[in-house]
Each structure stands twice: as structure tokens, then as C-alpha cells.
Amino acid sequence: MAKQLLGKEVTAALNERIKADVAALKEKGINPTLGIIRVGENESDISYERGATKRCETLGVACEKILLPADATQEQVLAAVDKVNKDDNIHGVLLFRPLPKHLNQTEIENALDPAKDVDCMTDGSMSGVFTGKAVGFPPCTPQACMEILDHYGIDCTGKKAVVIGRSLVVGKPAAMMLIKKNATVTVCHTRTVDMPSVAREADILIVAAGRAGVVTKDYVAPGQTVIDVGINVNAEGKLCGDVAYAEVEPIVDAITPVPGGVGSVTTSVLVGHVVEAAKRKYL
Numbered sequence: 001m002a003k004q005l006l007g008k009e010v011t012a013a014l015n016e017r018i019k020a021d022v023a024a025l026k027e028k029g030i031n032p033t034l035g036i037i038r039v040g041e042n043e044s045d046i047s048y049e050r051g052a053t054k055r056c057e058t059l060g061v062a063c064e065k066i067l068l069p070a071d072a073t074q075e076q077v078l079a080a081v082d083k084v085n086k087d088d089n090i091h092g093v094l095l096f097r098p099l100p101k102h103l104n105q106t107e108i109e110n111a112l113d114p115a116k117d118v119d120c121m122t123d124g125s126m127s128g129v130f131t132g133k134a135v136g137f138p139p140c141t142p143q144a145c146m147e148i149l150d151h152y153g154i155d156c157t158g159k160k161a162v163v164i165g166r167s168l169v170v171g172k173p174a175a176m177m178l179i180k181k182n183a184t185v186t187v188c189h190t191r192t193v194d195m196p197s198v199a200r201e202a203d204i205l206i207v208a209a210g211r212a213g214v215v216t217k218d219y220v221a222p223g224q225t226v227i228d229v230g231i232n233v234n235a236e237g238k239l240c241g242d243v244a245y246a247e248v249e250p251i252v253d254a255i256t257p258v259p260g261g262v263g264s265v266t267t268s269v270l271v272g273h274v275v276e277a278a279k280r281k282y283l
């Protein structure tokens with residue numbers, strides 16, 4: 001039986017720190033606020049929004065939402081970004097990605113005020129992840145994966161890490177963060193040949209493919225730590241990961257469940273970044 005790596009154990013310490021920072025800001029009359037921009041009705045966006053809204057409430061952070069239809073124009077989305085940029089009462093912004101295909105995502109991402117870029121959306125912030133320089137904030141989800149590894153004392157030095165997925169939201173920055181932690185990293189994607197045998201070589205396997213159940217028992221081996229980033233909604237309307245949990249869990253050493261794993265840590269990391277952005281501005 002694998003050890004379950006539980007999000008709530010990781011967020012406990014994080015949440016205490018956030019609460020203390022929120023109290024310090026409120027004493028100075030500052031009400032830390034997250035701005036959310038959602039385009040369309042994607043289920044994983046909506047579940048993140050629900051989680052973030054609840055976590056903001058618990059931690060005393062305010063939340064303002066701008067919701068646009070799936071067929072919103074480039075101008076409408078840019079106008080929403082301009083609005084949050086100009087609003088002094090919003091300290092950090094979450095824009096769900098990927099955006100619908102008809103939009104120019106790069107232009108929208110880079111329109112955001114870098115000071116409010118709490119999820120590493122602008123190229124400037126992303127450069128920090130790749131150069132190792134302290135620019136902006138790292139992306140919340142790969143940071144959440146690292147927080148889980150750190151919390152459970154899983155040392156990456158000299159270990160083989162395999163990341164499944166190469167998006168800029170998760171896969172690529174996760175690979176950079178693992179390199180920083182001295183792992184030897186392989187990144188897989190849809191063109192990878194014989195992914196099961198690549199994945200079986202990993203000591204640490206991070207899965208962010210966005211396909212329910214892609215990682216089956218053929219992808220894993222005893223001794224591994226598996227971090228499942230995937231958030232999918234199954235036929236019964238329940239959240240599930242990218243890992244076929246029931247068949248993988250008996251084989252590996254440690255695994256994050258979905259729900260209850262990476263997602264809940266991501267949400268706290270996000271709220272923590274918003275509070276930190278407000279602190280950088282005022283304290």
C-alpha cells in the first residue's frame with residue numbers, strides 16, 4: 001500500500017502563514033483581493049474557481065470575478081485585463097488557461113500588470129523560472145508539487161524525475177523546478193515513444209496530461225513517488241486525476257489522491273501569492 005500524500009497536511013502550515021499576513025495587511029487597512037477572469041464554462045476552470053473562492057473566504061481574502069462567454073472577443077478579454085490592471089483594490093489576478101482557441105493567448109497573458117501576475121502568466125515572470133532569477137511569482141501548480149515533495153521530505157537530489165506534459169502552466173516549469181532541486185529530468189508528451197518504459201524508470205513521476213486514467217499500472221514501478229496533477233471530471237460528474245489510482249496505488253511507494261492532493265495545495269499557493277503581492281506593494 002502506498003503512502004498517501006495529502007494536500008491538507010501540506011496546506012496547514014501554508015494557511016497559518018497566509019492568515020498571519022492577511023491580519024497584518026488588514027491592520028493597515030488593506031483588504032487583499034484576488035481578481036478572477038474566466039472565459040467560458042470549462043469544468044476544470046470552474047472547479048478551480050470554486051476551490052479558490054472557498055479558500056479565499058477561509059483565509060480572509062476577497063475575491064472579484066469577471067466572467068466572459070466562451071465566444072468573447074480578443075478586445076473583450078483585453079478590456080477585462082485592463083480593468084483589473086487599473087483597479088488598485090485587486091492585488092493578484094488568475095486568468096484560467098488554456099483560453100478558447102480563437103483568442104490570441106500570448107497577447108492577453110502579456111497584457112497583465114507584472115505586479116499582479118500571481119500565476120506566472122507573463123513572459124517576464126516565466127523567465128524567472130527558467131533563469132533562476134527572482135522575477136515575479138512561480139506558477140502555482142508546479143510550486144504546489146514542489147511544496148508536497150518538500151513537506152513529505154522527498155529529496156530530489158540525484159533522483160530520476162519524469163514529467164508527463166509540456167505545457168507552460170504545469171509541465172515545463174515543473175521540469176525546471178525539479179532541475180533546481182537537482183533531479184535528472186525527462187519530459188514526455190504526445191510524441192513520446194514508449195512512454196510506459198520511460199515512466200517506469202522514474203523515481204518521481206509528475207503527471208499533467210489532462211487525460212483521465214492515462215497512467216496505468218504499466219507506467220509505474222515499486223519505489224516511485226507519483227504526483228497526479230490532472231483534474232478531470234468523470235462520467236458520474238466526480239473529480240478524478242490522470243492516474244488510474246486503483247491499479248497504480250498498490251504498486252508505488254507514495255501517491256497524491258485526486259481530489260485531496262495537488263489541487264488543494266495549488267489553491268493555497270495562489271492565495272498566498274495574492275497576499276504576498278499585496279505585501280510587496282504596501283508593507
Ligand SMILES: NC(=O)C1=CN([C@@H]2O[C@H](COP(=O)(O)OP(=O)(O)OC[C@H]3O[C@@H](n4cnc5c(N)ncnc54)[C@H](OP(=O)(O)O)[C@@H]3O)[C@@H](O)[C@H]2O)C=CC1
Pocket residue numbers: 044097098141164165166167168169170171188189190191195208209210211214229230231232262263264266267
Ligand atoms: N491540480 C492543479 O492544481 C491543476 C491541474 N491542472 C490539470 O492538469 C492537467 C494538465 O493541464 P495543462 O498542462 O494545463 O494541460 P494542457 O492540455 O495544456 O497540456 C497537456 C500536456 O500533456 C500532454 N499530453 C496529453 N495527452 C497525453 C498523452 N496521452 N500522453 C502523453 N502526453 C500527453 C500534451 O502533449 P502535447 O504538448 O504533445 O500536446 C501537453 O503537453 C489538466 O487535467 C488540468 O486540468 C492544471 C493546472 C492546475
Ligand SMILES: Nc1nc(=O)c2c([nH]1)NC[C@@H]1CN(c3ccc(C(=O)N[C@@H](CCC(=O)O)C(=O)O)cc3)C=[N+]21
Pocket residue numbers: 007044045047048049050051052055095096097098119140141169231257258259260261262263264265266267
Ligand atoms: N492559469 C491557470 N492556472 C491553473 O492552475 C489552472 C488553470 N489555469 N486552468 C484550470 C486548471 C485546473 N486547476 C484546478 C486547481 C484546483 C482545483 C480544485 O478543485 N481544488 C480544490 C480541491 C481539489 C483537490 O482536493 O484536489 C480546492 O481548492 O479545494 C481544480 C482545478 C487549475 N488550473
